Structures are given as C-alpha cells and as structure tokens.
Amino acid sequence: MRIMGLAAVAAIALAAVSGAEAKDWTKVRMGTEGAYPPFNFTTADGTLTGFDVEIGNALCDELKLECTWVTQDWDGIIPGLIAGKYDTIIASMSITPERMEKIAFSAKYYNTPPAIAIRKGSELASATAEGLKGVRLGAQGSTTHSQFAEEVLSGSDVALYPTSEEYKLDLENGRVDAVVDDVMVLDQWVSSDQGSCCKILGTMEPVEAIHGKGAGIGVRKGNEELAAMFTKGISALRQNGKYKEINDKYFKFDVYGSE
Incomplete structure (x- = not known):
C-alpha cells in the first residue's frame, strides 16, 4: 500500500471539479497506475490487469456499473482524481489521515505489511x-x-x-x-x-x-455515496467467493487482513 506527497494537490484543488455532484451512478471511470505488479500493471500486449484491476472489475459487475479504466502516473493520481480525469482511484492507495483531508474512501479491500x-x-x-x-x-x-x-x-x-x-x-x-x-x-x-x-x-x-488502515478506493469529496457503494460491493465479494477467487490467483494467503 502506498501514500503520495500532497504538495501538488493544494494548487489543483483550487481549480478542481466540484465534489458535490450527487448522481445516480451507472458509469464510472476507474483510475490506476498500471505499474505496480502484482496489484496493477500492463501486460506485453497492452492489457491492464492485476489484483486491483480484477477487484475493480468484479466490483463493477457486482454493482452493475459500466466501468472504464484510466492510467495515471502515481505522483499525479490524486490531482487527477480531483481534476475530474476519473471518478475513483483503485491503485493500492492507503487510507491515511493526510489523504482523507483531500479525498474520501471506501472501506479497505486489502491490508498487507x-x-x-x-x-x-x-x-x-x-x-x-x-x-x-x-x-x-x-x-x-x-x-x-x-x-x-x-x-x-x-x-x-x-x-x-x-x-x-x-x-x-x-x-x-x-x-x-x-x-x-x-x-x-x-x-x-x-x-x-x-x-x-x-x-x-x-x-x-x-x-x-503512516500505512493507514489498508488500501481503499478513493473518490472525490462529495462523492461519498459512490465510496459507500464500493464498500457494500467489497463486502458482497467477500461473501460470494469472488474475492477469494481473485485473491488466490495472485497470492498464497488472504490479503484482506482481519475482518
């Protein structure tokens, strides 16, 4: 799980898309880095995959959302969210107090040391x-x-x-x-x-x-209802076995951590 410096965020926040955009979510743009295997990476044929990506796709299926992926260099991933380039971040991003001052999060979807x-x-x-x-x-x-x-x-x-x-x-x-x-x-x-x-x-x-309480799905402030949707989706994947299926494809033990 990871954290980034927020110096660049302050300047972008002034010109950010307003977070207060309550809506009926049917289409969601998912932001990730694409360079952090085994969590998110691009294969030789250009396919975006990894644990983050497969969990994101499973969540979109569970929640009946039409999702598309956007890749973004790590240092610009929070500014990109705030600026409206995508609606969520699912990129092994740790839920930390510093970051929560800028964006909102779902519950964790994994937690490893x-x-x-x-x-x-x-x-x-x-x-x-x-x-x-x-x-x-x-x-x-x-x-x-x-x-x-x-x-x-x-x-x-x-x-x-x-x-x-x-x-x-x-x-x-x-x-x-x-x-x-x-x-x-x-x-x-x-x-x-x-x-x-x-x-x-x-x-x-x-x-x-420093490490926060696990990796969560980030959303813009004001889009907490979207984060809540993903929190429910994570719980559903844990219960219906889809989480374990994806987990076991990449890891030898349950990376979710304690319930």
Whole structure:
C-alpha cells in the first residue's frame, strides 16, 4: 500500500471539479497506475490487469456499473482524481489521515505489511531499524514505504525511485543493499525469474499513522455515496467467493487482513 506527497494537490484543488455532484451512478471511470505488479500493471500486449484491476472489475459487475479504466502516473493520481480525469482511484492507495483531508474512501479491500528484500548472499540478518542501520535502502518515492523508510528507518541511507522497477534493478546490481515495499509486491518479484537475485529478509510491523488502515478506493469529496457503494460491493465479494477467487490467483494467503 502506498501514500503520495500532497504538495501538488493544494494548487489543483483550487481549480478542481466540484465534489458535490450527487448522481445516480451507472458509469464510472476507474483510475490506476498500471505499474505496480502484482496489484496493477500492463501486460506485453497492452492489457491492464492485476489484483486491483480484477477487484475493480468484479466490483463493477457486482454493482452493475459500466466501468472504464484510466492510467495515471502515481505522483499525479490524486490531482487527477480531483481534476475530474476519473471518478475513483483503485491503485493500492492507503487510507491515511493526510489523504482523507483531500479525498474520501471506501472501506479497505486489502491490508498487507511492509517487507525488506535483499540480495541472496547478503550478510544482512534482521529486518529491523537497528539491523538496517547504515544500509543503502531503496524505496519507491511518494509511497507509504518511502515515508516509513525516512521516518522509521532513518538510520538507513534511503534512496528514492520513481517506480518499483528501478529500485529492483538497483538491488539486483548492488547499487542498494536492501529495499522496502509491500510484502506481496516483493514476494511476487523474488519468486519470479526476474527477482531470482534476491529474497525476502522479513516483514515489519506497519505503523498506522503512516500505512493507514489498508488500501481503499478513493473518490472525490462529495462523492461519498459512490465510496459507500464500493464498500457494500467489497463486502458482497467477500461473501460470494469472488474475492477469494481473485485473491488466490495472485497470492498464497488472504490479503484482506482481519475482518
């Protein structure tokens, strides 16, 4: 799950589309990043997929909504929502107090902890602040994980990257000693041929003030009725087995977290 800086949002908010647009929702534009596997990514043939996308599509089917997808770079994803480029964000976005000042959210649709990955053969032995002290640590910028690295793992030499793919490359090539991200993102990577260089060192306890209460579906202020629709839809998918079907396609355990 991730968080972004909100400096750019303040300026855009002045020119934003009004959130007070109560309506009978039948068509919804869904915003995502498309570069955060296994949650959202684009395949070689240009197909947008991933856990976020499949859950979003299942929710649209459940709620009988006609949905279309829009991709947006992570740093601009909240400004894009506020400016009316799309109606929702479903992109592994953590529900945090800072973000809730700008947009509204559904209930969570998953909640997983951060983890540390290292190269195989590394002498690092502990996924703790003390164990990572002095270590060159990579993270994707403008995320909960970069904030966690800078605030909780401040004894590390933190290097920030525009995308997760770039920090993975630098870990593989030895330009950083370790990286921090969502455990599921790192687990999928190290289990693949592309991540065969590396392994999970361990998970870390989330900090609610940083990581929030899970990933939710973001909407513009004033569209809380749309968020409530998705909250009901998430509950329905949990009950009818569709959530488990999608979950098991991507993960080895239930990523929803505690009920």
